[in-house]
Amino acid sequence: MYDVVWVDFPCEAFKPSQRPGKISTWWHQFLKLRQQKGLEAAATDKPVIVLPKLNHSDFCPGFDVPGDLPAEVGQQEATRTIGETVSAFVALHWKGAEAKKASALELLKSQLAWTEGLLSPYLEAQDLERTAADHNVSSEGSSPFCSRAQHVLAGLSAADAQRLQVQDGFHITSPNLEHCHPTWTVDGKKLLVRSCSHTNYYPDISNTGKITAAEEIGCKLLSAERVAQQLQTHAEHQRLPCAAMNRVAVQVAEQLAAESTLRRYREKGRGWCFLDDSPSVAGPVWVFKDRLALKENSTCMAVQSPSMLTDVNARIYPGIHYCKLLSPARVLDWMMTDSLKPGSQSDLSIIV
Template sequence: MYRILVILSFILYNASFGLAATCELLTPLGSEGAEIGIIMIPGANYPGERYIPLAKSIQAAMPSAKLWFGVTEGWLVDTPNPIEIAGAINSCRSQAENQQLGGKLYLAGHSLGGVMLEQYLQDQNNMATVSGVILFGSYLTDFLFGDDNNYAVPALTVIGSIDGLALSYAYREWRETQEANVPEMYPVYIAENVNHAQVGSGDVPGFVKDRDIAAVMDDDSAHLIYSDIVSTFLIMQNQDMFDAGLVETAQAHHLELVQYTESFLGPFHEAYAMEAIMGDNNWMIRGQEIMAQLTESDGMKVDNLIVPFDELGETKPSVEMSGDCAGTVKTYSTPEYDWDAFDAGVLTSASVIKAKFKLEDVVRENLCVPVLERRQCKDINEAAYKLAMEMASEDALSRFESVGTKLFFLDDSVSPWGPGWEYSGGLHYKNVNKTHTSLYSTSLISEPDFIIASAAGMHYCDLLSPYRALEWIYIQSVVGK
């Protein structure tokens, strides 16, 4: 916070001397066609001029349009901020007007630039002047808008399939868009094989390099992918301004993008349900099966209830018999998420699932089978990790196997009392070396003859969600390498 205050003070001081962000205007390549303007807000520590190659690529992708592009630059400390943004945008507008350029205006932002333009558009007077928003490696932040993507204007979210900084938010944004009133106004596309840095060009800021996934193509090739997506979005949102052939081509490309995005996000969709949705796919069901070494074919059903953390302490797993040697195990879970005040910079999967199982000894005795050696939370976590590797795409798994940091699992740390598990701090990771990280879980076991009968025969775990394991494979283990 102190650093932010220092930066803002520096910006205010310099702004008082007339030093502020300005605009470099790229005039249209042609003189006829649909007139559209785009103004670009850069990411943190990215000089604005590094977006000129992308801007030119977008103009080249739309030769039938009269497309002008304003690249904002000269930001103090090369970082967009709420103090300079209005002046930078107005500079682009003024230059365009001086050259008699107008048409529909779209604001584009990369990374932090997307957040800044969204904040700028909180003012309804500003919102009234734009026709849409284009977000590169950024998204409609929940801390500004909540989890509702019903935005006032069309909004494109495009995130690279190897964007180490924004990929975790891609599935969430896609899910929220599916729930919007008019989802086609707010498309979320995954750009194949491009990363976060490649929206810009040239040298990559150190903090981005440390958090991004290594590029697999050159910047020019990446810009072609991004520009094709932008042109598709602009044509789809303004079909009355383009001829039928271009609209038909854009519709076909849109369907390809939708299909690729849904396919890419399929494993994330499946893994999300395992941690956050009650039902047959909830990971707790598989967890109890691993603990008890029984399945439904052995007469054991599992019914899990997801509860808030403040209610978890009062819940007690049980076995409800439905006949001789058959019954339903009632379990409880609470997915916990990383604190994310500014909706940026964390993984969106659960950092831990607080899981309450019925002790396997009790379950097996009720189902009339011999008691076996007890298992650990470690066994469920290893299964989650294995499942995530099976769910991952070939590309993601190949990258992970080549450069990713591998997890290995240590025996559980068994807490001697309830609060020691309840407030365990989650899963415990330790970097062992450049290639491996260890992980262990805190558990709590109450014996069948525990003095408090209502709390007897329990096995509580801190679990690795298959969703978090998937994000480890796709993102956390491979960034900065």
């Protein structure tokens, strides 16, 4: 019998089953352990370390793992990095290696610090999908990204934007989202909007899923026309599409990304193409049927948002703007993995 210890050494060139979202789940568990027991204990017992510039095939020289991203170092350097890391972990648990424990621990600590810089942006991006602790509107939390979407799609001047306040209410289930509708309150010269949000996720049966970022973020917002009407002003940018917020998602992801992630993506990755919004015919159809569309081609990942936008004089739910949006965490997943692979030759009519 052996004492139970656990170590995970994934690579920066992520393979399909170890996408950044999957690794970030384990990293989040490591952070909890570090908070409970301290860095030294967590690093010794259950370190989660991403090895920079390596790929999965580097662990089995001579056999290229299908779907692997290219490594950025040669096999000799990769083998040295793997050997040093594994040796350091073993030294912390081998009674005959007392003299090496201090240096071994320092090596793992430095690698953990680098890993934190790589994976923290993904966790930050996921927090934009939903903040469970914000109960101002809903007991199920809020979506900071939907709050931001209301500000962006309102298209206000900088001065008028200061008068707009947004409180979002998150809904875990789609039926609850269906029955939630954005509301507003005017207080003097200020407008408080209460928006509604929900996220759909990729299948993850018995922890077999690959992508942990939201498949889409659903936001029920007020239209720019309604916001301007209630603030007694005029929007600088009229009727901005949901696609404008998808561009913001990419901008946010690039701002959050680790330096190595952003450099590699800009040098080798395929970017994003933003298609015109796809109009939904009714609210329930938008909630339950229509989905954010993502499709790769040879140059980009094309994204298209289902949307509903009504005039302030419409007979049914006037002055609303519903958007299914791209998650910044999903953008980071693309930047760190599939964007670096050759794309298909599918023809798409795109707006870049």
